[in-house]
Amino acid sequence: MMTESGIRIRDLRKKFQKVEVLKGVDLDVQRGTMLALLGPNGAGKTTVVKVLSTLSRPTSGEVLVNGYDVVKQRNGVRSSIGLVSQFVSLDWMHTGRENLIMMGRLHRLSPANAALRAQQLLEQFDLVDAADNRVKTYSGGMKRRLDLAATLIVPPSVLFLDEPTTGLDPRSRATMWEAIKQLLAAGITILLTTQYLEEADQLADRIAVIDDGRIIAEGTAAELKQGVGKERVELVLTSAGGYARAVELIDGEGIQRDEVTRSISIFIDGAAHVKRLLDLLEQHGLEIDSLSLTKPTLDDVFFALTHREGSTTTEHAGATQ
Numbered sequence: 001m002m003t004e005s006g007i008r009i010r011d012l013r014k015k016f017q018k019v020e021v022l023k024g025v026d027l028d029v030q031r032g033t034m035l036a037l038l039g040p041n042g043a044g045k046t047t048v049v050k051v052l053s054t055l056s057r058p059t060s061g062e063v064l065v066n067g068y069d070v071v072k073q074r075n076g077v078r079s080s081i082g083l084v085s086q087f088v089s090l091d092w093m094h095t096g097r098e099n100l101i102m103m104g105r106l107h108r109l110s111p112a113n114a115a116l117r118a119q120q121l122l123e124q125f126d127l128v129d130a131a132d133n134r135v136k137t138y139s140g141g142m143k144r145r146l147d148l149a150a151t152l153i154v155p156p157s158v159l160f161l162d163e164p165t166t167g168l169d170p171r172s173r174a175t176m177w178e179a180i181k182q183l184l185a186a187g188i189t190i191l192l193t194t195q196y197l198e199e200a201d202q203l204a205d206r207i208a209v210i211d212d213g214r215i216i217a218e219g220t221a222a223e224l225k226q227g228v229g230k231e232r233v234e235l236v237l238t239s240a241g242g243y244a245r246a247v248e249l250i251d252g253e254g255i256q257r258d259e260v261t262r263s264i265s266i267f268i269d270g271a272a273h274v275k276r277l278l279d280l281l282e283q284h285g286l287e288i289d290s291l292s293l294t295k296p297t298l299d300d301v302f303f304a305l306t307h308r309e310g311s312t313t314t315e316h317a318g319a320t321q
Contacts, residue, residue, distance in 0.1 A: 005064070006031045006158050006189030007052065012061035014047055021047050023213035025061070029206075034180075034190040036204035038197065038298075040306055044213045045193040046086070049162045052191065053083045066157045066189075082156035086163040088143045089150075092136040096127055096146050099135060103153045114153075121149040125179060141172025148179060159183060161192045165199065177203060197298040207298070211306045225296045230254075232294050233274055234265035238287040246286055250277065254303060262289075267300075 007029035014022040022044050029035040039045050050056035052065055054074045063069070068076035090099050097118055104114025122131045125145040130138060135146065144164065151159070161180070165173045173196075180203055184190060194200055200207050201221050208218040217224060232254070237243040243262040254267040268274055274291075281288065 008064040010062040013059045015059045032187040033205040036192045036200035036207045039210035043210045049160050080157045082151035082159045084161050084164050088147045095132050097131040103150045107154045125149045158189045224301045230267040233268045234292045236289045237262045242286040
């Protein structure tokens with residue numbers, strides 16, 4: 001069933017008992033593109049994925065996946081999608097190859113075709129050397145890659161990636177990113193939930209920010225950064241005492257502080273604002289090691305939109321919402 005949108009959501013609402021978790025979500029993901037869904041813990045990201053994948057029934061609203069209604073045409077949805085959740089769903093007592101062949105047989109591939117497809121995926125995800133080892137011996141990154149490979153035994157039209165790289169080391173994360181790029185190149189429609197803002201910046205065609213069950217912003221990474229508007233200045237103080245005093249003196253929009261690196265960063269309104277900051281520090285005899293100016297990042301967008309400060313790039317999204 002072909003439609004222009006791989007995913008279409010209109011006024012999606014979801015209640016758990018008396019708590020409304022999703023409060024009128026609207027989203028469109030065009031075929032062959034990726035939408036990254038960003039948001040703090042408990043914002044509703046995983047609930048959206050559960051509704052889209054028919055694991056949770058919406059309270060109200062219209063939700064179409066690959067043209068199928070998630071309530072009225074659940075089997076059509078399920079035949080069209082793949083899902084990689086926050087938790088690896090593999091049989092750890094079997095080998096990687098056995099897991100993939102078993103998944104192929106569940107998809108009604110012949111024994112020969114299941115074995116052939118398993119070998120193709122083992123090669124694609126750089127798992128050939130470990131193919132005949134039990135999954136319980138695999139590293140976290142290898143388990144994640146195998147989990148994604150199992151989802152692709154029969155390539156889906158729409159793929160949901162719910163925090164797929166949480167807990168991975170940088171090398172494993174980069175390998176996953178490359179695999180995801182290949183899926184996009186193959187025309188698969190992807191919805192990615194993540195709190196790694198660099199991940200969204202690198203991979204997604206469009207980004208939506210969800211907070212408290214509502215979509216509060218949507219656009220390309222460039223559009224969202226442009227919406228923040230201002231540049232950021234970062235000052236690194238020479239001494240711990242100087243940093244502590246500067247924290248007392250400097251205030252403003254989007255301020256971030258890091259005691260370990262003795263850095264303070266803040267949005268500025270042009271060169272005159274930088275001069276005022278430097279004059280203030282000089283007036284109080286405070287020395288700086290360095291000063292740098294940067295354009296807005298997705299971190300800045302996230303902080304500005306959700307009114308939360310601190311790094312979100314290492315947080316683990318809650319599984320309940």
